[in-house]
Amino acid sequence: MTESCLARRLGNFLDLSDNERAFIESMENTxxxxxxxxxxxSKGAKTNKLYVVKWGWSIVSAREVTGRRAILRTYLPGEVIGLAEIGSPVAPHDIFMSTDGAVCPFPRASLGRIYEQAPRLAALLTAISSAEQVILRELLLAVGRMPAEDRLILFLLTLLDRLSVAGAETSSRFHVPLSQSEIGDALCLTSVYVSRLFTKLRREGQIELEDRHIRLQDRAGLEERVGYAPLATRIDTSWFSKARVRPD
Structure with missing residues (x-):
């Protein structure tokens, strides 16, 4: 049986028990x-489900008053759509697929069962959701304060780390299926400007770009340049309870 992508992701932070893995895989059986x-x-729809992204990329989007689209975040394989909206009775934004893919829906009520029967998993999902909010704050700060080129670099570094947690990438070369328009909508830049930035970074030897595969030539140097902290790979689990899954 193929390993659950969510179990693979969570396994980066915890040594999951067989029962915990089985619990996670039960969330991905449809x-x-x-x-x-x-x-x-769809924005305004009742939100009674969450979704594990099995493969593919999805996007959260909103429309500005001017009608221009803004991309608020992406979801990658092994990430859970809906945790950020768990306190809202209706969806605050549209979520759509940026690529072909597969998602595994599970009832929102299942979260209560996780907290009751698998407290370590509940704690880890909470910690990861918290880290994702901090990552979004950093990107928001970048959009408001950083030069456009540094925004793009920070965005790429963040994607690479998140993909490595998902087990999708293990080097400084990674696939980004987003269009330049989508990247621009995430960074408040036009698609033409994004194209110019990629051309500049490639000409300067800072990246390689081929068929939407990007290689960061000097990852450490780029991280230092933008003050990057790998928040997606640093989760504090010291406060978690011991491994156990209570029976139904």
Whole structure:
């Protein structure tokens, strides 16, 4: 049986027990195939489900008053859609697929069962959700304060770390299926400007770019340049309870 992508992701931070792995895999037993551009969640709809991204990328988007689209975040394989919105009875934004993919829906009520029966998993999902909020703050700060080139570098470094946690990438070369327009909407830049930035970084030898595969030539140097902290890979688990899954 193929390992659960969520279990693989969580396994970066905890030595999961067999019972915990089985619990996680039960959340992914009804995969739903999705097409690029297909809407997963519509703004204003009731939110009674969460989704594990099995493969593919999805995007959270909103429209500004001017009508321009803003991309608020991406979801990668092994990440859980809906945790950030768990306190809202309706969806605050649209969520759609940026690529073909598959998601595994599970009832929102299942979260209560996780807290009751698998407290370590509940603690880890809470900690990861917290780290994701900090990452979004850093990107928000970058959009408001950093030069455009540094914004793009920070964005790429963040994606690479998140992909490494998902087990999708193990080097400084990684696949980014987002269009330049989507990257621009995430960084408050036009697609033309994003294209110019990629051309500049490639010409300067800071990245290689081929068929939407990007290689960071001097990852350490780029991290130092933008003051990057790998928040996606640093989760404090010291406060978690011991491994156990209570029976139903």
């Amino acid at each position: 995969p739903r195939q999705m097409k690029k551009g297909e809407v997963l969640v």
